[in-house]
Amino acid sequence: AQRVTQPEKLLSVFKGAPVELKCNYSYSGSPELFWYVQYSRQRLQLLLRHISRESIKGFTADLNKGETSFHLKKPFAQEEDSAMYYCALQYNFNKFYFGSGTKLNVKP
Amino acid sequence: EAQVTQNPRYLITVTGKKLTVTCSQNMNHEYMSWYRQDPGLGLRQIYYSMNVEVTDKGDVPEGYKVSRKEKRNFPLILESPSPNQTSLYFCASSLRTSPDTQYFGPGTRLTVL
Numbered sequence: 246a247q248r249v250t251q252p253e254k255l256l257s258v259f260k261g262a263p264v265e266l267k268c269n270y271s272y273s274g275s276p277e278l279f280w281y282v283q284y285s286r287q288r289l290q291l292l293l294r295h296i297s298r299e300s301i302k303g304f305t306a307d308l309n310k311g312e313t314s315f316h317l318k319k320p321f322a323q324e325e326d327s328a329m330y331y332c333a334l335q336y337n338f339n340k341f342y343f344g345s346g347t348k349l350n351v352k353p
Numbered sequence: 354e355a356q357v358t359q360n361p362r363y364l365i366t367v368t369g370k371k372l373t374v375t376c377s378q379n380m381n382h383e384y385m386s387w388y389r390q391d392p393g394l395g396l397r398q399i400y401y402s403m404n405v406e407v408t409d410k411g412d413v414p415e416g417y418k419v420s421r422k423e424k425r426n427f428p429l430i431l432e433s434p435s436p437n438q439t440s441l442y443f444c445a446s447s448l449r450t451s452p453d454t455q456y457f458g459p460g461t462r463l464t465v466l
Contacts, residue, residue: 249395281455289443289457331395339403340411341386341455343396 246271249334251344258322259352266317266347268306268332277335278315280306281343284328292317292330302326322351355380357458359444365464366434374429374461376444384447385427386411386455387419389440396443402427434465 248271258264270276280292293301295308295315306317315332332344357378366372376385386401388411398411402421416438418430427446431438441462445455 251395288459289445291454294454333396339384339401339409341388341396341398342412343388345393345395 248272249332249342249344251330251332251347253347254345255348255350257350257352260324261321264319264322264326264349264351266330266332266349268315268317268344270313270315270332270334272313272334272336274336276308276310276315278306278308279333279335280304280315280317281331281333282328283331289331322349324351324353327351355456357444357446357456359442359458359461361461362459363462365466367466368435369433372431372434372463374431374442374444374463376427376429376458377425378427378446378456379425380446380448380456381424382446382448382456383424384449384453384455385421386445386447387417387427387429388443388445389413389438390443390460391440399429399442434463436465439463439465 250269278295281289282292283289304319308315329346329348331346334342360375383404387399388396390396397413399417400419402408408419443460444458447453447455
């Protein structure tokens with residue numbers, strides 16, 4: 246069965262420190278992976294998707310098929326990065342599976 | 354403003370009383386989907402729709418119905434709600450699938466007593 250695991254419920258870092266939010270998936274097909282973010286009092290929104298290979302707000306994520314991971318990284322965290330982050334897997338073309346989320350808290 | 358709207362935002366009801374949560378998008382999106390979010394479980398997909406009159410089950414469809422008679426609307430129907438359907442519900446839409454950005458509604462917090 247397809248699954249997405251985000252092992253950390255809460256991640257606290259200081260401003261300027263590197264941050265890595267972990268995401269592991271299980272899926273027998275070719276995965277399409279996304280990171281979504283929900284800032285306080287805002288809607289869930291797309292942060293980035295692996296197919297685009299882009300960097301958004303300084304965040305990057307690399308698909309590692311060998312380790313079945315899609316970790317989200319940023320070299321220098323900012324206070325405005327504090328939010329809930331969800332890793333999502335698109336499978337069977339039309340279905341989505343979201344992880345349980347990691348709350349990132351960036352301390353001043 | 355391009356967006357996904359849901360109504361109502363909050364609802365408290367009793368077991369067995371049929372209810373409908375509406376979802377509407379004004380972006381001419383083909384794909385729409387319903388999710389429920391429960392503590393520790395993330396978002397689980399209930400139903401999705403590829404286009405008008407085309408719907409299919411997600412991971413947790415039991416106890417729910419949907420319809421897609423118009424492109425912009427995708428209501429979620431609970432024919433006989435039960436307490437285990439107490440949850441936070443999100444509607445989302447996407448221009449296409451495979452793969453594409455999903456735009457989420459604000460959420461509907463449902464409590465079934």
